[in-house]
Amino acid sequence: ILDVLYIDYDETLMAPSGADAELSRITTMEKHPNGYVAVVEGGIPLADEGVHCMVGGRAFKDVVREVCDGALATIAVGSCAFDGGLPAAAGGPTGAVGVSGVVPGGQLVSLPGCPLNVENLTATIVHYLTFNQWPATDGRGRPLFAYGGLVHNQCERRPHFEFGEFAAAWGDEGSQKGWCLYKMGCKGPETAANCPTTRYSDGTSWSVKAGHGCVGCTTPRFWDAMRSEERRVGEE
Numbered sequence: 001i002l003d004v005l006y007i008d009y010d011e012t013l014m015a016p017s018g019a020d021a022e023l024s025r026i027t028t029m030e031k032h033p034n035g036y037v038a039v040v041e042g043g044i045p046l047a048d049e050g051v052h053c054m055v056g057g058r059a060f061k062d063v064v065r066e067v068c069d070g071a072l073a074t075i076a077v078g079s080c081a082f083d084g085g086l087p088a089a090a091g092g093p094t095g096a097v098g099v100s101g102v103v104p105g106g107q108l109v110s111l112p113g114c115p116l117n118v119e120n121l122t123a124t125i126v127h128y129l130t131f132n133q134w135p136a137t138d139g140r141g142r143p144l145f146a147y148g149g150l151v152h153n154q155c156e157r158r159p160h161f162e163f164g165e166f167a168a169a170w171g172d173e174g175s176q177k178g179w180c181l182y183k184m185g186c187k188g189p190e191t192a193a194n195c196p197t198t199r200y201s202d203g204t205s206w207s208v209k210a211g212h213g214c215v216g217c218t219t220p221r222f223w224d225a226m227r228s229e230e231r232r233v234g235e236e
Contacts, residue, residue, distance in 0.1 A: 005129065008036075011055075022056040029070055037125075038071040040064055040099050041116075043080035043087040047095030064102050073107035073134060074099055076141075077121055079217050082112035089223035100141075109134055110141040114217035119198050120146040140220065142192070151188035151214050154196040157181065175211065186213025187226050193218040 007013065008028040009021075016024050028036060042060070045052035050059030068074045076099040079085035087096035100108060111120050124143055127135045135143040152158065160166070160180040167174035167181055175181075182189070191214055199206045208214055216226035 005125070019056070025067070029067065033070060034072055036071055037128075038067045038074045039077055039121075040068070040074060040081045041077045043084045043094070043096035044099070044102050045087065045094035045096050046101070047093060052094040052096075061102050064099065068099065068103040068106065071106065073109065073128075074103065075121070075124060076100070076108060076110045076112075078116040079112045079114040079222065082110045082218075083220050085114065086223055088221070107134065108141050109137065109143065111146070112142065112218040113193065113195075114215075114222075115200075117146075117195070117198055117200060119203075120194070138192075142218070146194045146198070147192045147218060149192065149194070151191045151193050151195055151208075154194070155188055155208055156196060157208060181208060181213040184213050187216035187219075187222075188214040190226075191216040191219055 009025045011017075011021055014021060014024060042053070044050070044061050044064055045059075046061060050061040053060040055063045076082050080087060080096070081099050083098040084096040084101070085098075086092075087094050088098075098110075100110075109124060111117075111124065113120070120143070123145065124135060127133075127143075135145055137143050138147060152161070155161075157178060157180045160178070161182060165174065165177075165179040166183040167179045168183060169175070170184070180186070186208065188208065193214075195206045195214070196208070199209070216222045219225060
């Protein structure tokens with residue numbers, strides 16, 4: 001992989017900054033026309049001409065359009081790049097959208113999650129390097145290997161759901177025994193992701209194992225659609 005994969009521009013990893021960083025981006029685009037992969041992170045503000053996020057004195061939306069228009073493919077990483085994420089929630093002032101809201105055409109692979117699981121990004125890139133094609137996706141551009149199954153069906157607490165064993169309050173006996181968090185608002189039954197099997201921090205844990213229900217961060221408009229209540233509607 002090291003022989004074929006080069007990271008020529010990443011503002012948080014590269015040594016150059018300011019004008020030199022922008023030069024790195026421009027040079028990469030000129031050197032590899034239609035031959036590079038763009039990885040975009042973060043929501044893209046559209047309100048007020050995009051002044052809520054500026055890169056090198058330019059609106060982020062303009063930079064994204066410029067870079068992605070010439071890319072072989074674009075990978076949108078994280079919920080914000082997927083569909084605007086938290087900045088796009090109701091009442092937000094930025095008018096943020098995901099990559100598809102700025103660059104509607106071209107090859108787009110979406111890896112939502114808050115945060116994105118780096119294992120899924122690595123697997124997506126390795127798949128392309130190995131097979132010279134992107135992994136199969138669902139209708140929203142999410143790879144099926146990562147988003148093809150419900151969190152609920154893969155969760156280690158699923159047996160407790162089947163036996164009707166639910167935590168009813170944080171810290172109660174059920175919580176301490178690792179019972180199902182459905183009644184505490186867990187969105188696992190409605191969320192497609194591989195968090196229970198891939199996990200985070202080198203596979204050590206994920207939200208439900210750590211004791212908090214899934215918030216549905218891989219689903220469209222999850223901040224509004226999944227809501228923030230801890231309990232299910234109708235639950236006492």
